[in-house]
Amino acid sequence: MKFFATCPKGLEPVLFDELKALNVEAPKQTLAGVYFSGGLEAAYRACLWSRVANRVLFELHRCPAETAEALYRGVQEVKWLEHMRPEGTLIIDFTGQSEGINHSRFGAQKVKDAIVDQIRDETGRRPSVDRQKPDLRVNVHLQRGEATIAVDISGDSLHRRGYRLQSGAAPMKENLAAALLYRCGWPEKAAQGQALLDPMCGSGTLLIEGVLMAADIAPGLLRRDFGFTYWTQHNNVLWQELLAEAQARREAGLKQVSSRFEGFDADAKVLSIARDNARRAGVESLIHLERRELSRLSHPAIDSAGLVLTNPPYGERLGDEPTLFFLYQHLGERLKAEFAGWQAAVFTGNPELCKMMKLAADKTYKLYNGAIPSQLQIFNIRARTEAEVAPRQSVAAPSVSSPVANPVATPIAKPEVEAVVEPEVAPVVLSDGAQMLANRLKKNLKQLAKWAKRQDINCYRLYDADLPExxxxxxxxxxxxxxxxxxxxxxxDVVKAFARLQEIVAVLPSVLNIPADNIILKQRRKQQGTNQYEKQDQTERFIDITEGGCRILVNLDDYLDTGLFLDHRPIRLQIQQEAKGKDFLNLFSYTGTASLHAAKGGARSTTSIDMSATYMNWAKKNFALNGFAEARNHFLQEDCIKWLKAQRGEGYDLIFMDPPTFSNSKRMHDVFDVQRDHADLINLAMGLLRPEGKLIFSNNYRRFKIDPALAEQYQVVDITRKTIDLDFKRNSKIHQCFEISAKTPTE
Structure with missing residues (x-):
């Protein structure tokens, strides 16, 4: 009998070694799996004992299948009543394509028709499709015009052991966890009684898989059903013998385990999930789980050697990296300080972050976490030299505690919470460059603080990459x-960039005379679509600030932007001065601050339009905070372009429009590009403007050029220079702004 065991990309060598150890015949490694031969016992053992495989397929037949008709004929060459009952259920998994079969659904339909038609012709009865728990799962792979037809005797993917009903925010599949343990040589370490520790254990998958290996527990023991359970060729006597053998090995293995297993995490909720998973796996008594910050990671006193294996956050979302720099740096520091003589391994989808650890990897394996290219980096931790442990004259830079859910905006030092010890202070030498930065900040502060006080401004830009480093x-x-x-x-170099970032946050508390807890750090990347408006964290912490007599709510934590574009301050104040007695329209209104200023200036009505329900609610809170009722202030959650196209007639005296540079949001009717589409957008808005009205058009595309044709239709005045306040003079291209109105008859 010929079989094919499938596995995730990159794990083929691990699966090959595993199947070879199970004594299958003629294992042969190929892309995404391993071929092998043998009787049913070999296949059953692979299903029961393989920790890495996804599926085990029993090959029935190969046939030409360039066309749908050829595929149908080839499938009917198999005697399907030898594999299922006439009234049974089935499901078809189809992959690949050919000239005549270019869609997997179409291919699956043809296979299903061939099987059902054959059985109906022979018995008068027909099987039905069951997508949840079929009696027979048929797998067909089409490649180079040839179809390989197989029975999937594993059923549900083998990585689903049955112990994990819940998981954390970014769960690792069980077979990937097992492969990482194999790559780290864990079975040999466990045989020597070494310890396994995961300092960011999440739902405990690495630890549980580690115990299953150490205790010789078959990963398939907890599963109730396999693909062969209702297959007519299933040999239940043989299967029960293998189960009894596995059960006996489990009982003996649990008694012989001498390794310690420890898992830590800062999130009490995810630790509760880990405990439930360990209990269902029957290994809860062997795993010590504890809520502990990464800053408290220490060497278990009774273990002289072991493996630290972890899968830290690696920044899937916009702006994650600054916080994660601290995390990886801190992990490296704790490993060097506490785990000399141990082996450590980090699995990450962002290998650049590992540079923060300042450890040289002894081995690196390229793997995949789902579709994400990832690396397993393995380090042999050596004792630190005297120079490395000697105290240094330094400036204390705040450090960040271990994030569990990859927060993007994190205070540089978090306030203390119950049962969590504060992170240790990480020393950073104040370099000549950092001293220059401190001097520049002091100079800017001296100039801007006086100006801000005169202008009654309490939010402003202090520094904008004045020093390129x-x-x-x-x-x-x-x-x-x-x-x-x-x-x-x-x-x-990412390490040098991070060192400079550390120096920034190191000098700020002393220069500004503020606590480190009041510093919020983010990373700004090139934007696409509405990324900058998407939620990044969950603090819901709002700060009440004032501008031009308006109270405004800002959120420094949860989004890349804060709810207030500081560079638009002069534009908002101009709107406040000009809005009295006017109907004001705010397109792409964000949190409604321009509308708020219009209302403060005595506008007859304001209308704010934005796609985001979050920002509409935020705008309403801003208005409520200032005591403005909604009777004259309207909030519409709409696609601005779609809304403009649906409007007819003049209705507004003053319109403000600040569209995104680019958006491909699924909520928008079409892709928007401000350079390409601004003329059409302005024409639509001008159609709603009363004869004496004015449109203020702004955007932040640095290379923006206004369409010359607009100047032929309207009076267009570039007011950019007067809308750049003192705090943005160093970055005069922060936005471009125009006043657009109807031409007078003399023009």
């Missing part, structure tokens, strides 16, 4: 500081 924007919000690191080019 320290590439960040630093904004003051009352007693808070919002730091946005600009993403460094790929040519810049």
């Amino acid at each position: 320290y590439s960040a924007a630093i904004d003051i919000y009352n007693d808070w500081v919002h730091v946005q690191e600009y993403q460094a080019p790929k040519s810049v």
Whole structure:
């Protein structure tokens, strides 16, 4: 009998070694799996004992299948009543394509028709399709005009052991966890009684798989059903013998385990999930789980050697990296300080972050986590030299505790919470460059603080990459500081870039005389669509600031932007001065601050339009905070372009429009590009403007050029220079702004 065991890409060598150890015949490695031969016992053992495979397929037949008709004929060459009952159920898994079969659904339909037609012709009865629990799962793979027809005797993917009913935010599949353990040589370490520790264990998958290996527990023991359970060729006597053998090995293995298993995580909720998973796996008594921050990671006193294996967050979302730099740096520091003589391994989808650990990898394996290219980096931790442990004259830089859910905006030092010890202070030497930065910040502060006080401004930009080496924007919000690191080019070494970021946050508390807890750090990358408006964290912490007599709510944590575009301050104040007695329209209104200023200035009515329900609600809160009722202030959650196209007639005296540079949001009717589409957008808005009215059009595309044809239709005045306040003079291309109105008869 010929079989094919499938596995995730990159795990083929591990699966080959595993099947070879199970004594299958003629194993042969290929892309995404391993071929092997043998009787039913070999296949059953693979289903029961393989920790890496996804499926085990029993090959029935190969046939030409360039066309749908050829595929149908080839499938009917198999005697299907030898594999299922006439009234049974089936499901077809079809992959591949040919000239005549270009869709997997179509191919699956042809296979199903061939099987059902054959059985109906022979018995007068027909099987039915069951997508959930079929009696027979048929797998057909079409490649180079040839179809391979097989019975899937594994059924549901073998990585689903049965112990994990819940998981954390970014769960790792069980067979990937097992493969990482194999790559780290865990079975040999377990045989020596070494320890296994995961400092960010999440739902406990690595630890549970580690125990199953150490205790010689078959990963398939917890599964109730396999693909062969209702297959007519299933040999239940043989299967029960193998189950009894596995059960006996489990009982003996549990008694012989001498390794310690420890898992830590900062999230009590996910630890509860880990405990439930370990209990269902029957290994809860062997795993010690504890809520503990990464800063408290320490060497277990009774274990002289072992393996630290973990899968830290690696930044799937916009702006994650600054926080994760601290995390990986701290992990490296704790490993070097506490685990000399141990082996450590980190599995990550962002290998660049591992540079923060300042450890040289002894081995690196390229793997995949789902579709994400990833790496397993293995380190042999050596004792630190005297120079490395000697105290240094330094400036204390705040450190970030271990994030569990990859927060994007994180205070540089978090306030203490129940049962969590504060992170240790990481020393950073104040370099000549950092001293230059401190001097520049002091100079800017001296100039801007006086100006801000005169203008009654308490939110402004203090620094905007004035020194190219320290590439960040630093904004003051009352007693808070919002730091946005600009993403460094790929040519810049990530470790050096992070060191400079550390120096930024190190000098800010002393220069500004604020606590480190009041510094919020983010990374600003090139934007696409509505990424900058998408939620990044869940703090729901709002700060009440004032501008031009308006109270405005800003959120420094949860989004890349804060709810207030500081560079638009002069435009908002101009709107406030001009809005009295006017009907005001705010398109792409964001959190409604321009509308708020219009209302403060005495507008007869305001209308704010934005696609986001979140920002509509935020705008309503801003209005409520200032005591403005909704009777004269309207909020519409709409696609602005679609809404404009549906409107007819003049209805507004003053319109403000600040569209995104580019958007391909699924909620928009079409892809929007401000350079390409601004003329059509302006024409639509001008159609709603009363004869004496004015449109203020702004955008932040640095290379924007307004369409010359607009100047032929309307009076267009570039007011950009007068809308750039003192705090943005160093970055005069932060936006471009135009006043557009109808031409007078003399024009």
